[in-house]
Amino acid sequence: MPDQLGQALPAPLFKSVALIGLGLIGSSIARAAKHKNLAGRIVAIDNNPDVAARVRELALADSVETDAALGVRDCDLVILCAPVGANVAIAQQIAASLTPGVILSDVGSVKTAVVRDVSPYLPEGAHFIPAHPVAGTEQSGPDAGFATLFMNRWCILTPPFGTSPEAVDRLRAFWEMIGANVEIMSPEHHDRVLAITSHIPHLIAYNIVGTAADLEEVTQSEVMKFSAGGFRDFTRIAASDPTMWRDIFLNNKEAVLEILGRFQEDLFSLQRAIRWGEGDKLFDLFTRTRAIRRGIVEQGQETAAPDFGRTRPES
Amino acid sequence: MPDQLGQALPAPLFKSVALIGLGLIGSSIARAAKHKNLAGRIVAIDNNPDVAARVRELALADSVETDAALGVRDCDLVILCAPVGANVAIAQQIAASLTPGVILSDVGSVKTAVVRDVSPYLPEGAHFIPAHPVAGTEQSGPDAGFATLFMNRWCILTPPFGTSPEAVDRLRAFWEMIGANVEIMSPEHHDRVLAITSHIPHLIAYNIVGTAADLEEVTQSEVMKFSAGGFRDFTRIAASDPTMWRDIFLNNKEAVLEILGRFQEDLFSLQRAIRWGEGDKLFDLFTRTRAIRRGIVEQGQETAAPDFGRTRPES
Numbered sequence: 338m339p340d341q342l343g344q345a346l347p348a349p350l351f352k353s354v355a356l357i358g359l360g361l362i363g364s365s366i367a368r369a370a371k372h373k374n375l376a377g378r379i380v381a382i383d384n385n386p387d388v389a390a391r392v393r394e395l396a397l398a399d400s401v402e403t404d405a406a407l408g409v410r411d412c413d414l415v416i417l418c419a420p421v422g423a424n425v426a427i428a429q430q431i432a433a434s435l436t437p438g439v440i441l442s443d444v445g446s447v448k449t450a451v452v453r454d455v456s457p458y459l460p461e462g463a464h465f466i467p468a469h470p471v472a473g474t475e476q477s478g479p480d481a482g483f484a485t486l487f488m489n490r491w492c493i494l495t496p497p498f499g500t501s502p503e504a505v506d507r508l509r510a511f512w513e514m515i516g517a518n519v520e521i522m523s524p525e526h527h528d529r530v531l532a533i534t535s536h537i538p539h540l541i542a543y544n545i546v547g548t549a550a551d552l553e554e555v556t557q558s559e560v561m562k563f564s565a566g567g568f569r570d571f572t573r574i575a576a577s578d579p580t581m582w583r584d585i586f587l588n589n590k591e592a593v594l595e596i597l598g599r600f601q602e603d604l605f606s607l608q609r610a611i612r613w614g615e616g617d618k619l620f621d622l623f624t625r626t627r628a629i630r631r632g633i634v635e636q637g638q639e640t641a642a643p644d645f646g647r648t649r650p651e652s
Numbered sequence: 653m654p655d656q657l658g659q660a661l662p663a664p665l666f667k668s669v670a671l672i673g674l675g676l677i678g679s680s681i682a683r684a685a686k687h688k689n690l691a692g693r694i695v696a697i698d699n700n701p702d703v704a705a706r707v708r709e710l711a712l713a714d715s716v717e718t719d720a721a722l723g724v725r726d727c728d729l730v731i732l733c734a735p736v737g738a739n740v741a742i743a744q745q746i747a748a749s750l751t752p753g754v755i756l757s758d759v760g761s762v763k764t765a766v767v768r769d770v771s772p773y774l775p776e777g778a779h780f781i782p783a784h785p786v787a788g789t790e791q792s793g794p795d796a797g798f799a800t801l802f803m804n805r806w807c808i809l810t811p812p813f814g815t816s817p818e819a820v821d822r823l824r825a826f827w828e829m830i831g832a833n834v835e836i837m838s839p840e841h842h843d844r845v846l847a848i849t850s851h852i853p854h855l856i857a858y859n860i861v862g863t864a865a866d867l868e869e870v871t872q873s874e875v876m877k878f879s880a881g882g883f884r885d886f887t888r889i890a891a892s893d894p895t896m897w898r899d900i901f902l903n904n905k906e907a908v909l910e911i912l913g914r915f916q917e918d919l920f921s922l923q924r925a926i927r928w929g930e931g932d933k934l935f936d937l938f939t940r941t942r943a944i945r946r947g948i949v950e951q952g953q954e955t956a957a958p959d960f961g962r963t964r965p966e967s
Contacts, residue, residue, distance in 0.1 A: 446881070471878045474958035475945075481958065490880055520877070530874050533864050535881025541856055542882070544922055546941040548915045549848050559845050561947040562835070565805055566761070566786045566850025567857070569954045570885050576945040579938035586926045586934055597923055600863045601916070607859055608912055611901045619901055623894035626861040630790075630891040632876045639884045643789035643796065645960040 348377075350511055355380040355412040357405055357427055359392045360578070361473060362444045363418030364482030367397040369515035372484045382408035391479050406434045414511070416468075417443035417455075422584035424451055428458040437462035440504050444470055446531055446581075448495045448524035450588035456497070464504035469493045469527065470517055471535070477578040488516035489637055495524040532592040537600055539582055540593070542574035663692075665826055670695040670727040672720055672742055674707045675893070676788060677759045678733030679797030682712040684830035687799045697723035706794050721749045729826070731783075732758035732770075737899035739766055743773040752777035755819050759785055761846055761896075763810045763839035765903035771812070779819035784808045784842065785832055786850070790891040803831035804952055810839040847907040852915055854897055855908070857889035 354376035356363045363381075370376045381398035382405050383389045393401050402408035409415050409431045417427055424443065435441065441463050445451050451467050459465050472490035474481065492512040496505050509519045522530070549560045549568065560568065586593060610618040633639045669691035671678045678696075685691045696713035697720050698704045708716045717723035724730050724746045732742055739758065750756065756778050760766050766782050774780050787805035789796065807827040811820050824834045837845070864875045864883065875883065901908060925933040948954045 471881045473881070476958045491877055493878070526869075530870050530878055531881060533860075533867060533870055534875055534878045534883040537863075538860060538882035538886055540922060541860065541919065543938055543941050544919045545848075545853060545856065545915060546944050547937050548852075548911070548918045550940065550944060551918075552848060552911070552914070554841075555845050555848055557944065557947070560849055561944065561951050561953065562806055563786045563808070563845055563849045564948045564953050566788070566846060567853035567889050568849040569948050570889060571853055572941070572945040572948055572954070573960065574882050574885060575938075575941040577938075579935050579942075582938050583931050583934045587929055587931055590926055590929075593926060594923065596863070596867070597919075597926075599867070600860060601919070601923075603863045603866075604856065604859045604912075604916070607855060608909065608916075611905055611908060611912075614902055614905075616898050616902055619898045620894050622862050623858055623890075623892075623897050625865065626858050626887070626890040627894075629861050629865060629872065629876065630887040632872070633879045633884050633887055636876050638876065638879050639887070640962055643791045645888065645962060647955055647960060 350375045350507065350514065351377070351414040353378045353380065353412040354414045354416070355382055355409045356398070357382045357408070357415065357417050357431075358419030358423070359383045359388055359397065359479045360418060360581075361477055361481045362470065362486075363416070364392070364395075364397055364479040365484065365486040366416065366418065366444070366515070367392075368482055368484040369487060370511075371397075373514050375511055375514055376414070380408045380412060388479055395479060397479065405430045409434050409439075411436055412439060414440050414442070414508075417441075417445070417451075420578075420581045420584045421445040421447055421450060421588050422580070425454045428455045432458040432460055435460050435463050438464075440464045440466060440508055442466050442468045442508060444468060446535060446585050447589040448493075448527040452495070452497060452524050464501055465497065466500060466505060466508050467495045467524065468508065468512070469495075469531070470512065471531075472517075473577075475573050475576040477581075485516065487512070490517055492517040492519050493527055494519060494521050495527050496521065528589050528592040529596070532589060532596045536585060536589055536593050537596055539574055539577060540586065540597065541600070542571040543582070545571050546575040665690045665822065665829065666692070666729040668693045668695065668727040668729075670697055670724045670730045671713070672697045672723070672730065672732050672746075673734030673738070674698045674703055674712065674794045675733065675896075676792055676796045676801075677785065678731070679707070679710075679712055679794040680799065680801040681731065681733065681759070681797075681830070682707075683797055683799040684802060685826075686712075688829050690826055690829055691729070695723045695727060703794055710794060712794065720745045724749050724751075724754075726751055727754060729755050729757070729823075732756075732760070732766075735893075735896045735899045736760040736762055736765060736903050737895070740769045743770045747773040747775055750775050750778050753779075755779045755781060755823055757781050757783045757823055759783060761850060761900050762904040763808075763842040767810070767812060767839050779816055780812065781815060781820060781823050782810045782839065783823065783827070784810075784846070785827070786846075787832075788892075790888050792893040792896075800831065802827070805832055807832040807834050808842055809834060809836050810842050811836065843904050843907040844911070847904060847911045851900055851904055851908050852911055854889055854892060855901065855912065856915070857886040858897070860886050861890040
């Protein structure tokens with residue numbers, strides 16, 4: 338179509354994109370896809386009528402549906418953005434309505450489970466390419482999303498063996514055009530990488546906030562007051578969406594339990610070093626861990642500002 | 653003394669303040685005390701000649717010494733700002749040079765140990781009032797400090813039984829004038845409160861970064877790339893000064909081991925819930941932890957901006 342200057346705009350990458358679940362991630366994809374003109378039409382689908390109404394108010398999509406089977410019709414890209422535990426039900430609902438040649442994807446934090454759960458319902462001619470944008474904040478819902486959430490973040494694709502390379506390239510282009518770097522790996526490897534970089538960190542953050550809440554000899558008011566010593570950083574992560582995180586742990590059980598076992602082993606070793614006053618052992622670990630921080634900052638995955646820039650020096 | 657308009661400026665709270673150890677905290681106190689005119693004279697003492705030279709370059713004090721015994725002469729406030737493990741040696745060095753009536757304080761993160769280590773060397777007529785400003789960043793050294801570090805943070809005083817109330821009031825005034833809120837508690841209670849709000853969070857952050865570094869099946873490069881899923885927050889804390897933190901763990905052994913035991917117990921319970929698929933148990937904890945986050949934000953100890961304000965929405 339010609340724009341105001343009479344020049345032909347490039348056709349959008351997808352004719353019609355359906356997003357199922359308009360939380361932080363789904364609503365950020367809607368905003369980013371609109372901003373970058375990646376979809377001729379965006380269909381927002383959420384079975385929660387309040388969320389659907391809010392998505393309408395925010396004008397995040399061209400149409401808003403509560404019925405997924407209706408919404409996915411004629412779409413050439415469908416992305417599941419609901420909590421991981423909802424995938425089976427959604428796959429059952431939409432399977433018969435998917436258009437031949439459709440790319441079906443998701444944004445979940447576990448990948449072997451989604452392959453296991455969704456594959457049995459895939460109709461002939463659909464390309465199933467699980468995806469995981471490693472980005473987010475502790476906030477939830479359609480108001481929390483924003484178009485730049487995926488800028489310079491990684492998006493991992495885990496296409497099953499035999500997936501059409503053209504379909505993978507189109508999905509890769511979609512993520513790259515909204516700012517992400519794309520990496521491809523197996524679902525199993527993804528689940529181990531994310532167990533250590535995301536799932537275990539969340540589990541121990543939730544755990545320490547729980548431990549703190551249950552202490553008798555230190556009040557909750559004291560825990561809050563003196564949280565600037567380190568604790569408050571954990572509470573941010575422990576404020577993440579409970580349904581999403583319950584589903585992640587239930588669906589990445591093997592990798593989480595295995596790496597949690599190593600974490601526990603290492604923690605017992607530190608505990609023993611403290612009990613026996615082995616200062617050198619503590620010092621060695623505390624020195625070694627700085628290198629990983631530097632690497633993360635150098636790779637642009639973290640701000641170098643002290644204290645995340647929370648404190649702003651005047652002098 | 654009259655200022656340029658001929659008005660009498662109020663006399664500074666202390667005649668002469670000695671700061672021993674010019675790291676993040678010591679150099680921040682120097683900056684804040686100067687900014688607020690709380691000291692007629694500031695003496696910076698650091699036994700590391702490089703640090704002393706840098707403090708001179710930065711003009712953080714009226715005089716800079718490497719010899720603590722020389723530096724503390726005629727001072728009415730002396731604050732130990734070196735790592736906790738250095739307290740005994742410093743106390744021995746300065747004891748004979750302290751002026752009668754001096755207030756001797758510190759900024760360490762453990763308080764029973766400093767009372768145990770320093771008290772034996774206190775000369776007659778010195779007021780020993782341990783203090784702990786609960787503030788900091790992951791950075792170290794005299795360049796890392798800034799005058800507003802203590803603004804709206806808590807400073808805990810743990811005066812031993814029988815300490816002069818006037819001396820406590822003067823030290824309280826000092827901290828309040830550089831922006832802190834002051835709370836008084838026993839050293840033992842302090843050490844338990846900080847074990848949960850600061851020491852255990854640091855220990856598990858160091859630990860998970862160590863676990864991640866040692867995995868064979870996930871590379872360090874992958875850990876860095878995909879750290880935005882939660883891990884990177886832990887690396888900030890695990891970039892804190894190794895000497896300082898070694899000393900904290902060696903000197904708050906009892907409280908750390910006790911609360912670490914509870915943390916482990918709770919973590920095993922979560923581990924078991926994951927293994928047996930007890931979703932409700934996970935969901936309940938993940939919901940409960942949000943309230944503590946809200947409290948911390950409401951009390952002004954944390955920013956409410958998502959992701960610590962690291963992501964800046966454009967739309």
